[in-house]
Amino acid sequence: MAKVAFLGLGVMGGPMAGHLAKKGGHDVTVYNRTTPKAEAWVKIYGGAFAPTPRQAAEGAEIVFACVGNDDDLRSVVLGDDGALAGMTPGAVFVDHTTASAEVARELAAAAEAKGLGFIDAPVSGGQAGAENGVLTVMCGGDAATYAKVEGAIGSFARACRLMGPAGAGQLTKMVNQICIAGLVQGLSEGVHFAKRAGLDVEAVLDVISKGAAGSWQMENRGKTMNAGKFDFGFAVDWMRKDLGILLDEARRNGAKLPVSALVDQFYAEVQAMGGNRWDTSSLVARLER
Incomplete structure (x- = not known):
């Protein structure tokens, strides 16, 4: 058990913080930009919420964050009300935001100047992975700092690995997204071609998924692509x-x-079709319009 804080309670952060409280048994204080969401989280999981990142971070051994982008991350980490201002030397900040390697190195340096640790730790697995506690976590930082947080990360991860120095986690996540982009486009074209060829698309996907074409995307998104359902998953x-x-x-x-x-x-x-919040498998929709 540890006293921890979690900043950002969106579709990823909320469940991740919940696993820290329930599965990990940690004493969790949360912060969210909109207070009602933090209050609702506390009603479900217990713990406490704080009005600023700094106050959430006070006394915490580990401070986790999962926010939107580089600027969102800076806003909860730096400044008088940022988490670093409230953390005690020796504590560690773990960033699960998918952000740039550049901001990871910037914040690692800011943390080091205050006697704090920093790990960039973007995740893969989407909303379902967060809710089920089976995310894959790619980390950047030094080995001693990573060792302090690996156990806590295990509350919501099935795989976690140190990939190199600060920024290496973000760079690894970029490789992940490069691979996914090509996979989803290929699967979209396959589904589209099968329809135009008059084939039973579900039967096609079932048989080819057992061979070299098989992938997580095919298993989890092939049928929904075929059905034109995109109201879930990674936007x-x-x-x-x-x-x-x-x-x-x-x-x-x-x-x-x-x-x-x-x-x-x-x-x-x-996006121009109005699909900003559709799942990434919606690439097939542009082929069928």
Whole structure:
């Protein structure tokens, strides 16, 4: 057990904080930009809520965060009301936001200057993974700091690994999103082709999923793609944010990502269709309009 704080109670952060309280048995104080959501969380899971990140972080051994983007992250970490201002030397800040490697290194340096630890720890597994406590967590930081938080992260993760120094977790998450972008586009084209060919799409997916074409996306999104159901899962807006981050990083490091860049534009078309909050599997919808 540890005294911990969790900043950000969205579709990912809320369940993750809940697992820390219920499965991990930790003493959890939460913060959310909209207080009613924090109050509702406390009614379900116990613990306490605080009006600022700084107050939530006071006395915590580990402070977790899962917010929207780089600027959201800076707003809860830095400044007079930020978490770092309330943390005690030796405590660790763990960031589960999918953000840039650049901001991870910036905040790691800010934490180190105050005698604090920092781990960038983006997750994969989506809302269902958060709710079921089976996320995959990719971490950046030093080994001694990681060892302090690995057990607590296990409250909501089935896999957690240190990938390298600060920023390495975010870079690994970028690889994850690169792979997903290409997979979802390929699956969308496969479903679309099967329909046009007059095949039984579910039968096709069932048989090819047993071979080399099989994937998590096929198992979990193939049937819903075929049915035109996109009102769940990881939103297109979020995927475009992630693709923007990794394409910016690619411009810096010289990586060539033609498929990722193309799929980003396809998602822009989905947004123009009104699909901002549709699941990322909605790529098939632009083929069928």
